[in-house]
Amino acid sequence: MERNTMSYKTKQFLMFAGPALILFSMVIIIPFVYGLYLTFTSWDGVSVSKPFVGFANYISAFKDYYYWAAIGRTLIYSAFAVILINVVAFLLAYLVTSGVKGQNFFRAGFFIPNLIGGIVLGYVWKFVFNRAFVALGEAIAAGTVPSLLSTPSGALFCLVLVSVWQYAGYMMLIYVAGFMGVSDSLKEAAMIDGCTPSQAMWNVTIPLMRTSFVTCIFLSITRCFVVYDVNLSLTKGEPFNSSVLAAMHVYNKAFVYKDYGTGQAEALILFVICAVIGITQVYVGKKGEVQA
Amino acid sequence: MNASEQAARKKKIQHVIMIIVLILVFLLFIAPFILVLINVFKTKGDINSDPLALIGAHGFTLRNFPDAMAKMDFWNVFRNSAVITFCATVLTILFSAMASFVIVRNGRWKACAILFAAMIASMVIPFQVLMVPLVSVYGGIFHILNSRITLILMHTGFSVSMATFMFHGAINTNIPLELEEAALIDGCSRWQTFWKIVFPLLKPTVATVAIIDAMAFWNDYLLPSLVLGEKQLYTIPIATQMFYGTYSTDIGLVMAALLLAMLPILILYLFLQKYIVAGVTAGAVKG
Numbered sequence: 107m108e109r110n111t112m113s114y115k116t117k118q119f120l121m122f123a124g125p126a127l128i129l130f131s132m133v134i135i136i137p138f139v140y141g142l143y144l145t146f147t148s149w150d151g152v153s154v155s156k157p158f159v160g161f162a163n164y165i166s167a168f169k170d171y172y173y174w175a176a177i178g179r180t181l182i183y184s185a186f187a188v189i190l191i192n193v194v195a196f197l198l199a200y201l202v203t204s205g206v207k208g209q210n211f212f213r214a215g216f217f218i219p220n221l222i223g224g225i226v227l228g229y230v231w232k233f234v235f236n237r238a239f240v241a242l243g244e245a246i247a248a249g250t251v252p253s254l255l256s257t258p259s260g261a262l263f264c265l266v267l268v269s270v271w272q273y274a275g276y277m278m279l280i281y282v283a284g285f286m287g288v289s290d291s292l293k294e295a296a297m298i299d300g301c302t303p304s305q306a307m308w309n310v311t312i313p314l315m316r317t318s319f320v321t322c323i324f325l326s327i328t329r330c331f332v333v334y335d336v337n338l339s340l341t342k343g344e345p346f347n348s349s350v351l352a353a354m355h356v357y358n359k360a361f362v363y364k365d366y367g368t369g370q371a372e373a374l375i376l377f378v379i380c381a382v383i384g385i386t387q388v389y390v391g392k393k394g395e396v397q398a
Numbered sequence: 399m400n401a402s403e404q405a406a407r408k409k410k411i412q413h414v415i416m417i418i419v420l421i422l423v424f425l426l427f428i429a430p431f432i433l434v435l436i437n438v439f440k441t442k443g444d445i446n447s448d449p450l451a452l453i454g455a456h457g458f459t460l461r462n463f464p465d466a467m468a469k470m471d472f473w474n475v476f477r478n479s480a481v482i483t484f485c486a487t488v489l490t491i492l493f494s495a496m497a498s499f500v501i502v503r504n505g506r507w508k509a510c511a512i513l514f515a516a517m518i519a520s521m522v523i524p525f526q527v528l529m530v531p532l533v534s535v536y537g538g539i540f541h542i543l544n545s546r547i548t549l550i551l552m553h554t555g556f557s558v559s560m561a562t563f564m565f566h567g568a569i570n571t572n573i574p575l576e577l578e579e580a581a582l583i584d585g586c587s588r589w590q591t592f593w594k595i596v597f598p599l600l601k602p603t604v605a606t607v608a609i610i611d612a613m614a615f616w617n618d619y620l621l622p623s624l625v626l627g628e629k630q631l632y633t634i635p636i637a638t639q640m641f642y643g644t645y646s647t648d649i650g651l652v653m654a655a656l657l658l659a660m661l662p663i664l665i666l667y668l669f670l671q672k673y674i675v676a677g678v679t680a681g682a683v684k685g
Contacts, residue, residue: 118588119509122500126493126558127513133555134520137531144531198423206416214671215424217678218431221667223617225635226659229642229652230430237449237649238433245450271427279679321682332524335619339639353526357620360530373526381522 145371150364163371172347173372176355177379183262183351184330187269191326192319194274199281213282216275224272228339231268258348261341265349268336273329277322284318285311320391324384331380352376431660438462438653445649466654469645474630475637476662482546482622482633483615486553490611491604493554494561499592501562502569503578514566517559525556525620533624549625553615561607564681568603569596602680609670609677616663634659 120127145163147156167173198216202209219227236253243251254260288311296306334353337343343350343358350358356376360369436452437445441461444454466472501510532552537543573596581591619635626632632640638659645651667674 115504115507115509118504119500119507121589122592123497123510123513125489126497126562129493129551129555130513130517130520130558133532133552134523134528134559135516137528137535138520138523140535141527141531144534149534201416201420201423204416206413206420208417212420212424214667214675216427217671217675218428218664218667220678221613221617221663221674222660223619223635225619225639226656229638230434230656230660233437233449233649233652233656234430234433237445241449271430275427276678276682279675280682283679283683325682328522328524332526334526335635338619339642353524356526357529361533361624366530366534370527370530373524373530377524377527380524384522 141370141374144367145374147367149366159367163367164375166368167371167375170359170368170372172350173352173355173359176350176352177376179262179350180331180352183265183269184327186266187273187330188323188326190266190270191273191277192322194270195277195322196281198274198278199285202278203282203285213279216278218275219272220276224333224335225339227268227272228336231264231271232340235264255341256345258345261345261349264340265333265337265351268340269330269333272336273326277326280322280325281315281318284315287318288314316391316394320388323391324388327387328380328384331383332376434653434656434660438650438657440650442648442650445653462650462654463658466641466651466658469651470637470641470655470658471629471632472637472658475632475634478546478631479616479633482550482553483612485550486557486615487608487612489550489554490557490561491607494558494607495565495597495600495604496592497558498562498565498569499596502566514562517562520559521563529620529624536625543625544627544631546626546631549622552621552625553611553618556621557611557614561611564607565600565603568600573599605673606677606680609674610681613663613674613678634662 144156146158146160148159148162149156198212202212202216206212222230232255235255240251240253254264292310292314293306296310297303301309332353333351334357337349337351337354341349343354353376356369356373359372360366363369433449437449439458439460439462440451440454441456441459444451444456447455497513501514504510505514533543536548536552542548577595577599578591581595586594617635618633619639622633623636623639626636629640638655641655642652645655
């Protein structure tokens with residue numbers, strides 16, 4: 107048969123994978139390579155010429171105080187958000203797998219924030235922080251109360267809070283799958299051997315759910331690190347640019363200040379930091395995996 | 399009271415406490431939505447004077463809706479979002495199912511191995527790394543931005559890797575090779591085998607991919623905002639953002655716009671929540 111000829115293989119490959127290959131290359135491969143090239147040019151976004159500048163963009167990225175301040179802020183924000191998202195998600199998952207009435211209803215309910223995009227969520231919460239919380243605070247304190255969003259640390263706190271609220275329901279679903287993957291017989295065996303329920307949880311269930319933890323922490327790190335839309339709608343970087351996270355800084359550098367070369371270099375550095383943290387986490391997490 | 403009765407009682411109390419905790423947390427989760435819902439029926443003045451009151455001093459009003467709908471051009475942006483989401487989801491499913499078929503069944507071909515490896519590797523690249531070159535190539539060189547078709551194709555391009563990965567797993571584990579061999583003996587070409595035998599068996603994965611990608615496309619803000627610059631092409635997230643920028647002082651209108659932006663997907667969720675929860679779980683656990 108003609109199944110081993112090069113032309114048969116090429117035809118088959120292009121017939122099935124052609125459309126995916128073309129689109130994938132157009133929006134990911136080509137821009138990625140072209141982006142690497144852009145970091146070595148100083149392009150203003152308008153002119154035809156893209157003068158070659160060597161490593162100047164990387165040097166100015168390393169010297170960009172606001173960039174590193176934004177990265178530092180993103181690290182703080184991500185640390186708090188990732189820990190809280192996973193703690194809340196795990197507790198919710200525990201509650202909705204414990205066999206209480208209506209647990210499917212609660213699972214579906216906690217997932218609701220994920221249905222709605224970050225832009226809309228950010229504005230909803232902006233209303234809550236600026237109006238509802240202020241009204242509540244004034245009713246309790248009987249005086250004027252400033253909005254949480256009006257102070258730098260308050261704004262960062264609000265971003266963490268909204269992210270936890272937004273992602274906890276999603277991560278909960280992964281932990282629920284993890285809980286259901288641990289068979290009851292193992293827990294029962296541990297209890298017969300004299301474990302209390304909380305000991306069984308710490309020594310049997312949680313170690314067996316390691317994959318869920320690795321997945322959830324990885325997903326929440328990679329999402330928090332490049333969060334943009336909630337940042338834009340909730341705080342817009344204010345007050346006084348004190349809540350500009352890394353992704354927003356990169357966006358502004360390129361599209362607002364038209365410094366495409368440096369913006370692209372900063373985006374690449376952000377990607378490398380994010381990838382190193384994410385991969386290290388997965389590597390460390392998988393190393394200690396146990397099997398039942 | 400004997401010991402077992404006491405244990406049963408303790409368990410019952412625990413159960414009740416858990417339900418109470420769950421209800422409280424649930425109320426906290428939906429509180430922001432409830433706040434929007436109670437304020438959307440108030441006048442601007444009433445919201446400003448007391449955002450926590452259930453009903454405003456000037457009573458119940460529906461006036462915010464028609465105003466907000468006209469100002470954000472609601473039906474038009476809704477249609478844009480729907481068309482873009484639908485087309486991009488369908489293309490993603492078709493193209494990635496096809497690609498995964500040839501990749502799974504011919505894993506030893508170099509082209510397949512390279513494409514699949516490139517797709518897996520690409521999943522860690524954040525959008526921020528691609529947005530500047532994307533705009534400079536397709537806006538600066540080819541001038542094809544400001545088009546729904548461009549956005550649909552870009553959405554598809556960004557999501558094929560993940561979808562191919564999921565179909566890859568499904569074909570690998572769920573489609574027996576014997577089935578395809580039988581089809582071959584019956585005279586089916588590979589193309590016919592795929593569409594008549596394999597694709598219909600991939601329905602569960604199709605549903606998962608459709609749910610995950612449709613939600614992502616519907617809610618995406620950054621890519622559409624870079625591609626669509628003209629007002630008549632806006633999607634719901636962009637229209638919401640623009641609307642807020644212009645009318646943020648008229649809080650009654652803002653409430654109506656936010657509710658309108660959330661309503662379509664919430665209504666859909668009411669009917670499809672079982673499938674959405676299952677699909678998202680399947681996607682997240684496999685991814």
